[in-house]
Amino acid sequence: MVMKSGYLWGLLALLWAQERYCPVDKVFLRWSTAQRTQQVEDTGDTLWVPVVFHVIAADSSRWLPPGRLYDQLLALNRDYAQVKIQFYLPLRGPQGEATCGVTWTISPLGAGHDYRTEEAPLKRLIFWPVDSFVNVWVVENMADNTIGYARALSDATSLPGIVLVQAVTGNRLGTLRPFDWGRTGGHEMGHVFSLLHPFEGGCAGLTPADCALAGDEICDTPGQRNPAFGCPAPGSQNTCPDQPVDLPDPLDNIMGYVDDSCMTRFTPLQIQRMRTYLLTVGSTLISPENRQARGNALQDGACEAILSLSRPEKPRPHLTILSDRIETTPTALLALYDGMGRCLMQGYGTLSTAGLPTGWYILQLPTFGLVKRFFHPGP
Numbered sequence: 353m354v355m356k357s358g359y360l361w362g363l364l365a366l367l368w369a370q371e372r373y374c375p376v377d378k379v380f381l382r383w384s385t386a387q388r389t390q391q392v393e394d395t396g397d398t399l400w401v402p403v404v405f406h407v408i409a410a411d412s413s414r415w416l417p418p419g420r421l422y423d424q425l426l427a428l429n430r431d432y433a434q435v436k437i438q439f440y441l442p443l444r445g446p447q448g449e450a451t452c453g454v455t456w457t458i459s460p461l462g463a464g465h466d467y468r469t470e471e472a473p474l475k476r477l478i479f480w481p482v483d484s485f486v487n488v489w490v491v492e493n494m495a496d497n498t499i500g501y502a503r504a505l506s507d508a509t510s511l512p513g514i515v516l517v518q519a520v521t522g523n524r525l526g527t528l529r530p531f532d533w534g535r536t537g538g539h540e541m542g543h544v545f546s547l548l549h550p551f552e553g554g555c556a557g558l559t560p561a562d563c564a565l566a567g568d569e570i571c572d573t574p575g576q577r578n579p580a581f582g583c584p585a586p587g588s589q590n591t592c593p594d595q596p597v598d599l600p601d602p603l604d605n606i607m608g609y610v611d612d613s614c615m616t617r618f619t620p621l622q623i624q625r626m627r628t629y630l631l632t633v634g635s636t637l638i639s640p641e642n643r644q645a646r647g648n649a650l651q652d653g654a655c656e657a658i659l660s661l662s663r664p665e666k667p668r669p670h671l672t673i674l675s676d677r678i679e680t681t682p683t684a685l686l687a688l689y690d691g692m693g694r695c696l697m698q699g700y701g702t703l704s705t706a707g708l709p710t711g712w713y714i715l716q717l718p719t720f721g722l723v724k725r726f727f728h729p730g731p
């Protein structure tokens with residue numbers, strides 16, 4: 353028991369101290385300019401993408417509860433609403449068999465996963481046809497502090513999809529700060545749809561002539577020399593001289609490395625690139641025929657009950673929201689976010705809200721896994 357809790361605290365400390373690191377194979381994220389600039393008819397309709405979660409752990413007691421996968425799906429849909437891409441869990445699997453879009457596997461490959469040597473063996477344990485599903489493998493943890501990685505749909509070197517660690521899979525409840533808004537999944541899904549990191553290539557591609565060819569190949573993401581970490585204020589860093597207008601670094605971009613609560617958006621040209629990619633390379637995935645064949649597990653009562661199992665439940669603290677302050681008993685960490693999910697302030701036991709503009713805010717108590725939306729009447 354002592355050893356076990358020692359191990360747990362060691363793991364927590366490790367995750368707490370770590371920075372985001374996302375290894376991706378950059379070569380295969382770069383599709384040809386001819387492909388990228390082809391004229392694709394985009395009606396602007398929502399594109400529906402089926403995902404399957406493969407939960408892999410060394411023994412069944414360490415499988416992630418289905419409720420966490422349900423919450424991860426909701427987090428993906430929150431972040432991709434701006435792209436008009438929505439994800440769903442299939443009601444029918446590859447052979448038409450009944451499913452809720454989750455599989456369960458016992459294997460030592462699910463513990464201490466090393467992406468450098470174990471990617472192929474892990475994915476070979478279980479995958480569903482990649483032209484009909486986006487595969488998401490969820491492992492207990494990874495070697496080398498990695499929390500997730502991805503391969504694009506057109507990447508021929510290994511199976512496309514995402515690998516995530518349990519600690520970042522979900523949406524706040526049960527996940528670990530600062531990667532607790534389910535945005536590692538959203539970031540990795542951006543790679544599956546061919547997006548690069550905004551800091552790719554450092555300050556390459558800063559002019560209108562080369563912005564689509566170098567760096568992240570996206571013209572409306574300002575240049576960024578290195579990834580930013582933590583939660584720097586928007587506009588607070590400018591590491592590359594963009595032309596003709598020098599703009600600050602894209603610190604709130606979902607394809608960067610900042611904390612989950614601080615990455616909130618894709619740019620219009622990132623959105624266009626993802627949609628063009630899905631409409632061409634991913635056309636079988638989003639086809640009406642595939643959607644018809646798969647069905648939607650969340651529209652089925654039995655699946656909804658299964659997917660809600662063991663959603664984390666924690667004791668509720670007593671919370672007092674006044675016009676000038678917020679108090680909680682027992683004393684616990686409070687974090688206040690604006691409607692875009694940006695962290696405004698943190699404090700222990702009490703937060704002063706005097707001077708905050710009128711509007712809706714989100715209050716998070718990480719200790720209790722509690723998130724509450726509230727209206728502040730203003731100063």
Ligand SMILES: [Zn+2]
Binds near residue numbers: 539543
């Ligand atoms: Zn990445």
